[in-house]
Amino acid sequence: MLAVSDIGQFGEAYESSLRPSLADKLQVGFLASDQFTQTYDTEILDIKQMTQTVQRLVEDMAKVKRDFQFTKQVMKAAFEEKLQNKAFELYTKLNDRFRDVHELHEERVAVVRRSFKQQLQDALVKMASHYKKYYEAKLAGKLVSDDSSGKKGKIATLEAELSRHQSVIQMMEVQMEQLRVELAAQPEATEITIDTSELDAMTEQNKSLQVEISKLNDRVDDLTDSLEFREEKIKQLGLEIMEAKVEVEKEREATKRLAHQVEETKKEMGEQKMEAMKALDRQKSQKQWEKKFAILRAS
Structure with missing residues (x-):
């Protein structure tokens, strides 16, 4: 100690x-x-000097706040102006795209309508031409499609007449055979003259009736083929009309898909717009914080 x-x-x-x-x-x-x-x-620092320093700091802070508010208003106005310009630009592009899509759709629908209308007109012209020829032939007496029963009756009459002639021919052949038998039974040979002109005439008439029946059958076959062809043509036209309806339905489906794509594009553009606004807000906040930090570092 x-x-x-x-x-x-x-x-x-x-x-x-x-x-x-x-x-x-x-x-x-x-x-x-x-x-x-x-x-x-x-x-301990001089209180007066500290007071003056604090007053200057307060004045500087007030000035910084005023500058910050002014800068904030200027940046906000500039941002709103840019945002409005960008929104107007996007709106204009979207409307132009909608107009182009609508015009394209209207053009495609018009092409399809013209095509199907032309096909229908061609089919109607063909049908009108066929029916015109048919009724002209009917009025001229060359074709009687509605009076098929009369044609069948005529054929039946000819066949009955042909059968009658064949019966007569058979009867006359039987009579000739009987005459031959009687002549063979006679002891003396005598010259007998038999008149066969009626038989020959009936044979010729029979042949002509057979030819006429054959022509009528050929005509009936031609008419049947013509009717089948027209029925086939009508079926083909019906199929073409059904195909046209299917094409129209496909076009409607394509239009619906295109409208859906347009809606999706509009939705995506709206989302991109929101993302852009959020990004601008983040940049604005970041710049504000950077400015605050710069002011604090400078003080």
């Missing part, structure tokens, strides 16, 4: 360094870093 006389030898500076301060006696926490330390008057 040092005596009092020994302490006096070192002076008052040494004595003050050994004297405990009031801060050393104040217990605040459990750690050494929580304890107060003694502050000397030489470490």
Whole structure:
């Protein structure tokens, strides 16, 4: 231990360094870093200078706030103007696209309508031509399609007449055979003259009737083929009309899909617009924070 006389030898500076301060006696926490330390008057700044500095800082902060508000309004106005211009540009492009799609759809529908209308007109012209020829022939007496029963009756009459002639021929042949038998039974040979002119005439008439019946049958076959051809043509026209309806349905489905794609494109453009607005907001916030940090660093 040092005596009092020994302490006096070192002076008052040494004595003050050994004297405990009031801060050393104040217990605040459990750690050494929580304890107060003694502050000397030489470490305290001039209050007047500090007051002036604080006033300048307050004025600078007020000026910075005014500048920030002005800059904020300017940036907001510029952003809104750019956003309106971009929205108008997107709206114009979208309307142009809708107009192009609508014109394309109308053009394709018009082409399909013209095509099917032309096919229908051609089919009607063909049918009109066939029916015109048919009724002209009917009026001229060359074709009687509606009076098919009369034609069948005529054929039946000719066949009956042919059968009657054949019966007469057979009867006359039987009579001739009987005459031959009688002549063979006679002892003396006598010259007998038989008149066969009627038989020959009936044979010729029979042949002519057979030829006429054959012609009528050929005519009936031709008419049947013509009717079958017309029925086949009508069926073909019906199939073409059905195919045209199917094509129209396909065109409608394609139009619906195209409209759906347009709606999807519109939706995607709206989402892209929202994303762009969010990105601009993030950039704006980032710039504001960067400006604040720059102001704080400058102060």
